[in-house]
Each structure stands twice: as structure tokens, then as C-alpha cells.
Amino acid sequence: MPRPPFRRLLVPSAALWWGLQLSFLNPALAFLLVGLFDATPTEVGVVLALYNASGFVASLVVPVWADRRGEYVLPMVASGVLTAALAVVLALVTALPPAVVALVVLGGPAGVGSSLLFAHLKNAGAGAEQVVRTRAVFSAAWIAGPPLATVLLGYGVHWLLAAVVVIAALNVVTTLQLRRGVAVGAPEAPAGPGVPWRGTALVAVAFVAVAAANSAAVSVMSLFVTQRLGLDVVWAGIVLGVSAGLEIPALLLLGRLTARFGDLPLVLSGCLAGTAYYLGVVFVAVGPVSLLALQALNAWFFAISAGVGLTMFQRIIPRPGLAVGVFGNVRKVGQVIAGPVIAVGSSTHLGYGGVFAVCAGLTTVALLVVLVSRRAVPELSARPA
Template sequence: MSKASSFRQKQSIVFLAFLITTFIIGIAGALQSPTLSRFLTFEVNVNSHLVGLFFSINALASIVGSFLLAKYSDKKGDRRYIVIFCCLMGVANSVTFAFTRHYFILITLGVLFAALSSAAMPQVFALAREYAVKSGRNVVAFNSIIRAQLSLAWVFGPPISFGLALSFGFTVMYLTAMSMFIIAMFFVAIFLPSVEKNPTSQLSSAADLQAANIPLWKNRNIVCLLLSTVFMWTANMMYIIDMPLYVDLVLHLPDSLPGVLMGLAAGIEIPVMLIAGFLVPSLGKRNLFFIAIICGLIFYIGMIFFTSKFALLVLQLFNALFIGIVANIGIIYFQDLLPTRMGVASTLFNNGIVFSVILAGVLQGFVSDAYGHEAIYWIALVMVAVSLLFCALVKDGKKASQ
């Protein structure tokens, strides 16, 4: 009896450590990202073209760096040490930005550290999946609760970021981010478990093992799911970039409304993530994906045809259902399709979102200048429809549908 009680207590400590680690690393990212353009513009004194160049190179470097670390992590090494290494790179990145105002150093050394630190969150999710399987937990529910911590971090992080930067300066803000990475390293080193990699135990046959290990570009399910992810997240990122301008310049609604809309959607997303996790056993991930994308279609149709403040507020329910479900279930979907490569699976989902940020930035700037802000939402609607088609092409196999 005492052994069982001790085991449950240990599991509770590990679970709490996962929650705290995810939240702290999320806070570190949410401190740095929102004020980066302001930092480059007013502290480094560069023009908008160099700001855009920095964002593009930083995003591309993050995609490459996190993918290389993911491949390494799936083949060898304790995943905890990789998370600690990523946090250490986050510390180096924060120190670089805190004390350097030279653009060349930031876009080379700073971007290198940022690229290596960007793998921290995908590695935490990969470790959480492996631990959940080993300990017999409900994998999707476990992931849902942990994923919600990341969303919660982005509720609190941006206001804190602006508050620190504007009140105390960017050096204090980046040193605060550094302290977050140090705290995360402590929790990973002391409380998170080492999980022996035994991915083949999750496969029912040699055919499953062969299918899981084929090159990514030859895996139709992965390619289709990745394209579906890129299209849906590009639509979402275009909305996030354009909506404040659309509300102000086209609809002539209050300046404070965009913040209210984003905050409302973020607040609804957290319970949506948790509820979606518990609905997976009965509905399946594939069906939940379809429901989410249909909510996305309703949301963008509404954005095109409804222009009142009340309508925009109501539409955030569909926006939250869309993003809340795919943000939670998406990473599990990739992991189920690549059960022998948890790190690569988690990173593919994350990199799909990062690539969408790049694509959305380019499209939003070009389309809004050439055709007006209204066209953004027609393009977003088409992208979500295309995402639905690619999602339908993903085979509903044993691992992918449960």
C-alpha cells in the first residue's frame, strides 16, 4: 500500500513539474517575441526592412535548428539533457539581447542561440508523450493539460513583456526571460523523468514499424497533415496580423476591440483544449480535426459578412474552437503517425506553425496593399477549405484515428 501511495505521489510531482516547466518556458518565449520588433526598431535603430529580414532569418533558423535536434533526440541521448541544453541556449540568447545592440551580432549569434533554444518546447512535449505512455496515463488528456499551460503563458507573457520593456527597459526584460530559462532548467534536471526509448513496443506489426520509419517526404499521411497544418495556421496568422488594422481602418470600430477579441479567444481556447482532450476516445482525433476546421470555415465566413462589434465577439467562439482543438490535438496526431520519432513529430507540428508565420507575413503585406484588407479573409477562407481537403487525405489508420 505504501509503495502504491509513493508511486502516485511521485507521479503527481512529475505531472506538476511538466506543468511548471511548460508554463515557465512558455513565459520565457512570451516575454521575448511580442516586443522583438520594437526592440529592433527603437533600441537597435534599424529600418522596417531589416526588422522583416531578422524575423525571416530567425524563423528559418528555428525550423532548421529544432529539426536537427529532434532527429538527434529520437536516435540517442536523454531527452531531459536536450531540454536543458535548449534552455541553456535560451539563457545565452537572452544575455546576448540584453547587452548587445549591434544588428550583425544579433542576427548571427543571437539567431543561432534562438534557433537551438526553440527546440525546448517540442522536446518537452515529446518527453511528456513518452512518459504518459510508460506510466499508463491518458496520453491525450495528459497532453491537453500540459498544452493549456503554454496557452496560459501567452495570456500573461505579452502584457508582462511590454510592462517590463516600457517601464524598466529591454535589458531588464531580457534578463527576466533569462531567469525563466534558468528556473526551467532546474525543474527539468531535478523533477522530470528519464524515459527509456522503446517506440517499437507501440507498434502492432513489422509493417507498422516499416511505415513509421519511411522517409518523411514519402509518408503521404505526414505530408498531407503537414500541409493541412500549414494552410490552417497561415490563415490564423494572417488574421492575427491583419485584424487590428481591419477593425480600425475598414470597420472603424474602437481601438481597444482587437485586444478584447484576442483575449476573449485565448480565454475560450484553454477550456476547449481540455475538453477536446477528453473527447478524443469517443470522437477520435480525425473527427475532431474535421469539427475544428469546419468551425474555422464558419469563423472566416463570419469575418467576411458580419462587421458589427457584437458579431465579431460572437465569432470568437468559433475561432477558439478552431485553434483550441488543432493546437491541442495536432501534435498528438503527428506523434501517432510517427510513433518511433516523437521528437521529429512534435517538431514538425511546431515548424509547420513557424513556417506559417513567415508565409502569413508575406501574404498579408502584399494582399492588403494590393487588394485591401477585406481580401485577406477571403484568402484565409480558401486556405481553411484547402486544409480540410488535405486533412481528408490522411488515412484513418489504427493509430491516427483513436
């Protein structure tokens, strides 16, 4: 008997609200710290570092706790409640120290909810295709979220915080329905075999390199467009917007291809696309047309790293929560490494084009490491059942 329409829309709705919740709050945190507490640049850097460190720890501790109990919905609900509480605290306090405490104590664990959605799907028996499709909805929320948050910030930071509270409340309501909305799967997370740590470490190294390349390239795009190509900064926004827009259909296509071919061939194709994209950008001389055309490669590369990368970690790590926790932290480590990548690349004679050259090297390394990891994790070479 087919599920009612609202049941079929339950998981996409949850992904939409989780995506909006993160995309409203996280990109605006630095602005909030300055606007509410007159934080200096140094204070902003320190506070965000503490906040991200708290999130790093929480994204391992909370999923492992969830794995042991086979329970992912309740920690997700708690994450939504903590997000609303964080927004309320930030709106009420008048000094930076209590705001820092709130960001560390409430904000770190609050950010785990979105990754637990994918752990819940895996535990409930969802296949790779559904996971990747859900990731596409999450990405769509990130396209819409930051512009909407910017509009609200124009009316004042408290409007944005109020919106975060409303979204978090809707998130809690939707998430509670997941217990009945996804009826397949076991009541507890399967114990499964032990984690193949050697192979997992190799795959993690590859995806750290991928995340570092992507983060560095996005961070310097505005400088590359203005200083290397001599274009108006608006073209950087257009370029990144085109890439983000192409990412959605790429993820939807990958949902079907993952079920047919498996993770490994697609990840290898993503690394090749990433290398071709970064090398192509290095040789872009003038005008935005070729740079815009190259965004098809970039979208494919990012969609595979974000969507198929997630399903690959879920495949090789038999614990749903731990898998998404490790995957999320691998991406965070890559974002940290992006800083040195920018520093080294921009110091060459290519200027900011050198950053893309270094990124091409990183994606090539990722491709080679993934190939080597096949021996440590034979499951990577197997096609889906």
C-alpha cells in the same frame, strides 16, 4: 501509490515556464533590436528572417538527434541555458552584427526546448489527453507573457532581458526534475515503423493551410476592426483576448474528447468551425457584438489546430522528436504563407474582409486534404485504445 502533489504539478510547471520564456522573448525581439541597436526596419526584417531560419533548421536537427538517443530532457536543459546566454549577450553587446550572430547561433537552438517537452511526454507514455492539457498550460502562459513583458519594457529593455534569464534558470531547474517526475516510459525512443511520408505530407499540407489562415486573420484583425467596422483599435485587442481566453477551456475539453473520439473527427470539426468563423467575419457589418460572439468558433478552431494537431502528428510519426519538429515547422511555413494571403485577400473589393474569405477557402481545403489523407494513414480513422 499516488504521486506527491509537486510531482503532479511538475509537467504543468514545465509547460508554464517554457511558455513564459518564449512569450517574453519572441514577441519583443523587434523592439529589442530597435531599442538596443537602433536597427532600421529593413535590418529588423533581415535579422528576424535569419533568426527564424535558424530556428527552422534547429527544430528538425535537434529533435532527430534526441530521437536517436531517446534523450529529450538534456536538449531541453541546453535550450534553457542557451536562452539565458542569448539574453546576456544581447544585454552586453553594443553592435548589431554580434547580436545577429548570437540570435542565429544561440537563439535558433534555444527555441526547440518547448517542443521537446511534448516529445518527452510522448516518449514517457503520456496519452493524448495529457498532451493536450499540457498544451493548455502553455497557451495560458502566452496569454500572460506578452503583457508582463510589455510592463517590463516600460522600465527598459534590460529589465526584460534580466527577467528572461531568471525564467530560463527556473526552466532549467524544473526540466531537470522531469527525469524523476515522469517515471513512465522507456529509456529510449521506440524505433517503431517507418514514417508514412505520403500521408504525413498530406496532413502537413492541411495544417500549413490552417496555420496560414490563423496567422493572416490575427495579423489583419486590427486593420479590419478599424477600417472595415470603423471601431477603435482597442476592440481588436478585446476580440483577440476573448479568443485567447476561450482557447484554454477549449483545450481542456479537447483533452477529454481526444481520448474518447480520436484526432480525426475533432480536426474535421475544427476545420468546419474555422470555415464558419471566417465566413461569419466576412459578413459582419457593424458593431463588435457579433464579432465577439464568433470568437467561440475561432477558439475551437485554434485549440484543435494547436492541441489536437500536435497529437495527430505524434500519432502518425512514430518518432516523438521528429513529430513535434515537423509540426512546429509546418506552423512556421503557414505563417510565411500568411503574407501572400493578406496581399491577395485585401486586394479584393471586400478589402480586409477579403482576407477572411481567403482564410475560409484555406480551411475548406484543409478539411478536404485531411479527408483524403485517411487512405494514406489508416491510423487516423482508428479510435484510441
